Amino acid sequence: MQVLILFLLPMAFLLPPGARTAEIIGGWEAQPHSRPYMAYLKIRRGQKNSYCGGFLVAKDFVLTAAHCWGDAITVKLGAHDISEEEDSQQVIPVRRQIPHPNYNGNTYKNDIMLLQLTRRVKLTQAVGLLQLTSARHRWRPYPTCSVAGWGRTGLNVRTNVLQEVYLVVVNDTFCQYRYLYYFPSSMLCVGDPEDDKSINLGDSGGPLVCRGVAEGIVSRCISNSIKPPAVFTRISHFLRWIKANLPEI
Structure with a gap:
C-alpha cells in the first residue's frame, strides 16, 4: 500500500482541477434495455x-x-x-x-x-x-457496483450501443492522493487502481448502481494514460x- 500511495502522489499534481470527464473502458455491450432507467x-x-x-x-x-x-x-x-x-x-x-x-x-x-x-x-x-439510495454508506467490505453509458470505449474509439462495466468502490485515500480536489463526504472513489476498467469522456451523469440502487453519479474520471480510480458524486449526501x-x- 505504501508503494502504491507514493506512486499516486506525484500524479495528483499532474492533473488539472477538472480532470476529464467520463466513458466506459474495459467493459462490454449491455443487454438491450436491461437498464431501462x-x-x-x-x-x-x-x-x-x-x-x-x-x-x-x-x-x-x-x-x-x-x-x-x-x-x-x-x-x-x-x-x-x-x-x-x-x-x-x-x-x-x-x-x-x-x-x-x-x-x-x-x-x-x-x-x-x-x-x-x-x-x-x-x-x-x-x-x-431507478431507485435512489436511502443512507450514507461507509461500506466494509467495499461493494462491486456497475456503471453504463454510450461514451468512448478507448482512445478515439466510439460506440453507439450502451456499454456497461463492473467497478469496485475503493477507499477515499486513493482519490485524495490522485486528485487536487476530493471531498469524501460528498464524493465516492471508484475503480481498482490495479485494473484498467473505468469510465472516461462521454459517460458523465450516468448512475453508479450498487445492490440495485443508485449510489453515485459519474463526475470525474481517469485520462487515457492514467489508471483508475475515478470520482463519482455521492448521492446520499444530497x-x-x-x-x-x-x-x-
Whole structure:
C-alpha cells in the first residue's frame, strides 16, 4: 500500500482541477434495455453539441451531473443504439435545469443536477425508474457496483450501443492522493487502481448502481494514460436537496 500511495502522489499534481470527464473502458455491450432507467442527453451549448448520461428518477425528472448543463438539452430514453430510431425510444426536451446551487466547476464539488422534462414519460419495459439510495454508506467490505453509458470505449474509439462495466468502490485515500480536489463526504472513489476498467469522456451523469440502487453519479474520471480510480458524486449526501426539489422521491 505504501508503494502504491507514493506512486499516486506525484500524479495528483499532474492533473488539472477538472480532470476529464467520463466513458466506459474495459467493459462490454449491455443487454438491450436491461437498464431501462438510462438516459442519453444531447446538449447544445452555444454552437457546439455534446452529450452526457443520466437516469430517470421520476416520470418527468432525470438526475445527472451539474457539469452536463447546456443552453438546451434533449433527453432520449428507452435507447440501446442511439444512432437508430428504435420503437422503444422516447425523446423529450428538458423544460428546466436545476443544478445544485453550490456547484463548483473548478473542483466539481456538488456536481449534481435535476432535469425536469416537458412531459411525463410512459413507463414501459424499455423505460423505467431507478431507485435512489436511502443512507450514507461507509461500506466494509467495499461493494462491486456497475456503471453504463454510450461514451468512448478507448482512445478515439466510439460506440453507439450502451456499454456497461463492473467497478469496485475503493477507499477515499486513493482519490485524495490522485486528485487536487476530493471531498469524501460528498464524493465516492471508484475503480481498482490495479485494473484498467473505468469510465472516461462521454459517460458523465450516468448512475453508479450498487445492490440495485443508485449510489453515485459519474463526475470525474481517469485520462487515457492514467489508471483508475475515478470520482463519482455521492448521492446520499444530497438526498435532502433532491427531495426539496422533487418531493415525490
